[in-house]
Amino acid sequence: MNAIGIQIGWIIFMPILVIIMGLLYLGAARKITARVHNRYGPPIYQNIIDVIKLFSKKRATNHGVMFSLGPIMAFSGLLISLMFIPIGNKALLSFNGDIIVLLYLLVIAPLGMALGVGEGANPMGTIGIARALTLMLGYEVVLVISALSVMLYTGSASFMKIIEAQSGGVGHWFLWPLFLSALAMDMALQGVLGEKPFDQPIAPHEIASGPMVEFGGKYLGLLQLYHAVAIVVETGIMVNLFLGGGTLFWWFVKSFTVFFIALLINAVMPRFRIGQAFKFFWTYPAAISLLGLILVAILK
Amino acid sequence: MSERIETIREFEYFIGPQHPGITGNFSIKLKAKGDIILEAEAHPGYLHRGFEKLMEQRHWVKNVPMVCRICVPDPDPNEVLYAMGVEELAGLEVPERAQWIRVMVLEMSRITAHLFYLGGIAGALGLYTIPQWTIGDRDYVLDRFEELTGARVYHIYTTPGGVRRDLPKGFADRMHKTLDYLEKRLKDYYRLMFDNPVFQKRTIGVGTMDPEWAMENGVTGPNLRGCGVKADVRIDDPYLVYEKIDFEVPTADGCDMFSRAIVRYRELEQSIHIIRQVLDNIPDGPFLNKPGNPMMWRVPPGDVYVRVESSKGEYGYYIVSNGGVKPYRVHVRGPSMTHGIHVIEQLLVGQRVADVSAIMFSLDICPPDIDR
Numbered sequence: 001m002n003a004i005g006i007q008i009g010w011i012i013f014m015p016i017l018v019i020i021m022g023l024l025y026l027g028a029a030r031k032i033t034a035r036v037h038n039r040y041g042p043p044i045y046q047n048i049i050d051v052i053k054l055f056s057k058k059r060a061t062n063h064g065v066m067f068s069l070g071p072i073m074a075f076s077g078l079l080i081s082l083m084f085i086p087i088g089n090k091a092l093l094s095f096n097g098d099i100i101v102l103l104y105l106l107v108i109a110p111l112g113m114a115l116g117v118g119e120g121a122n123p124m125g126t127i128g129i130a131r132a133l134t135l136m137l138g139y140e141v142v143l144v145i146s147a148l149s150v151m152l153y154t155g156s157a158s159f160m161k162i163i164e165a166q167s168g169g170v171g172h173w174f175l176w177p178l179f180l181s182a183l184a185m186d187m188a189l190q191g192v193l194g195e196k197p198f199d200q201p202i203a204p205h206e207i208a209s210g211p212m213v214e215f216g217g218k219y220l221g222l223l224q225l226y227h228a229v230a231i232v233v234e235t236g237i238m239v240n241l242f243l244g245g246g247t248l249f250w251w252f253v254k255s256f257t258v259f260f261i262a263l264l265i266n267a268v269m270p271r272f273r274i275g276q277a278f279k280f281f282w283t284y285p286a287a288i289s290l291l292g293l294i295l296v297a298i299l300k
Numbered sequence: 301m302s303e304r305i306e307t308i309r310e311f312e313y314f315i316g317p318q319h320p321g322i323t324g325n326f327s328i329k330l331k332a333k334g335d336i337i338l339e340a341e342a343h344p345g346y347l348h349r350g351f352e353k354l355m356e357q358r359h360w361v362k363n364v365p366m367v368c369r370i371c372v373p374d375p376d377p378n379e380v381l382y383a384m385g386v387e388e389l390a391g392l393e394v395p396e397r398a399q400w401i402r403v404m405v406l407e408m409s410r411i412t413a414h415l416f417y418l419g420g421i422a423g424a425l426g427l428y429t430i431p432q433w434t435i436g437d438r439d440y441v442l443d444r445f446e447e448l449t450g451a452r453v454y455h456i457y458t459t460p461g462g463v464r465r466d467l468p469k470g471f472a473d474r475m476h477k478t479l480d481y482l483e484k485r486l487k488d489y490y491r492l493m494f495d496n497p498v499f500q501k502r503t504i505g506v507g508t509m510d511p512e513w514a515m516e517n518g519v520t521g522p523n524l525r526g527c528g529v530k531a532d533v534r535i536d537d538p539y540l541v542y543e544k545i546d547f548e549v550p551t552a553d554g555c556d557m558f559s560r561a562i563v564r565y566r567e568l569e570q571s572i573h574i575i576r577q578v579l580d581n582i583p584d585g586p587f588l589n590k591p592g593n594p595m596m597w598r599v600p601p602g603d604v605y606v607r608v609e610s611s612k613g614e615y616g617y618y619i620v621s622n623g624g625v626k627p628y629r630v631h632v633r634g635p636s637m638t639h640g641i642h643v644i645e646q647l648l649v650g651q652r653v654a655d656v657s658a659i660m661f662s663l664d665i666c667p668p669d670i671d672r
Binding site: 033036038123124127197199200203204205206208209268269270271272274276 | 311312313319320321335422423424425426427428429432433436492496498499501502652653654655656657658
């Protein structure tokens, strides 16, 4: 009975924790970018205030049922994928093969966005979504090959077993034996996170923030939450596969470090054209991840 | 059904006037097929304030506070041109010191405008660190402007007959310090921008124009020099004291966005070099030759065309006087008129939607100067 109670408490507590942490990540991102820019930047809790403000707004327009359902579908799809990611050595849903399920679930969120934005029928939103899906086609391959090499190395497709195999200190992290795969995944992660040079879907100067262009008020608040959770989920994959998971505190420290590296690259890079980005993913990171996979297959 | 698909393939796409990737109150309507632009149509007119007409209704000297508003990022060529034109019509002598100060003000204005430009083109490509840096550093030049003229953006400093004020005490030292700082920062910009492989990938070979085509279509200034043509009013038709100053006119052969940006970067270095020479060689003497009571001052009948090299290209004023206390007609020849309407409409065809804003920023279009 007690165990079930803890489980239920964790189900309620974890998404809230992740949302708050994700919003703080975004706030820290604004602060760090501001320091690179030679300015002060907003306080670290600014994004939490923004979300509260956005949710207190009235709905101005609605373009149809899918327009409302799209962001909800995206957000809930993301929350479900969150259930599969062990945070602090604790996953809500864990079974043999959860990595594969997660890789499928990660696609639901962009598709939900695509449906919602499509109903909005703004050409800029449509271009943004087309770019997001093209980009996804680019980085998914690298992501899957890198995850595959980890699965091959441990002989398991479960996050918990992979974390267990890495227990015992920094020296046991898969970052070291599977360095090439980790490198390729970090490159792909830049695209997954939507940081420059891979922020084509929202490029403000080109398509005026793309998918977000028709969403306002509560929808925009929901998209902010979506973005916040997405960062934790996406960096979480890297932390669990290559950096050995860890207790709640260390898990978030590692996850933020991964995000921090992406941020620093983001601060000094312009964005690729979408074709160039796609080509980039299918050349260097894909080659590196394939090489990593081959090495694992040979050495194993 | 097939008809419907046909209409979906080609879509209309509006950039501006409410768009982050536009240089002010301006709009471009695009017709695109997929990602390729078939047709571009420039829509100016959101900023029309009727300067040319307003100038006919004010006394000669009273126009000075207004002309600088024609171009926001680079206001001083307007002031200097108007003053030069009126002086030529009235036969008013300008003290030599004032001419040197005018050169310095023009070059300072060029620095502020080019810093804006570098921020603009880098921002259009997503490199947001550069705009934050350049616009922050531009403020140090504005500090010097404030010290010299009392104002930061619209200086209202050059009047017919000279300049309004002399250099303040210790100005040269502080200006040298600012220039030292800027020179140090320029290296950072170069490393972050022009050495950046992604920036090179986005700009080299994009938005190219043929040098001959450019000359036929009235492209001037750094945009023409980015096509490898060494054309500069400061050399071709020297005004003020540019003949006594040693400087180079940088060119680049790429004819693309990268060349246009690097030409501006090199010009920043040259402007700093020019200002240093002005500070070192400026002669003593009076700085203003007052034209008399501004309400009664009459300029003899006649017409004149004067031109200077602004940060955007050749800037010209055609002033007609009928001997009255007010101008009969003032026509402004702004470089953005050609760059922002005719050139961009043709340059955008065949380009990708992603490059529209960057190409526009690379031409350095100033919408208020189109709509004067």
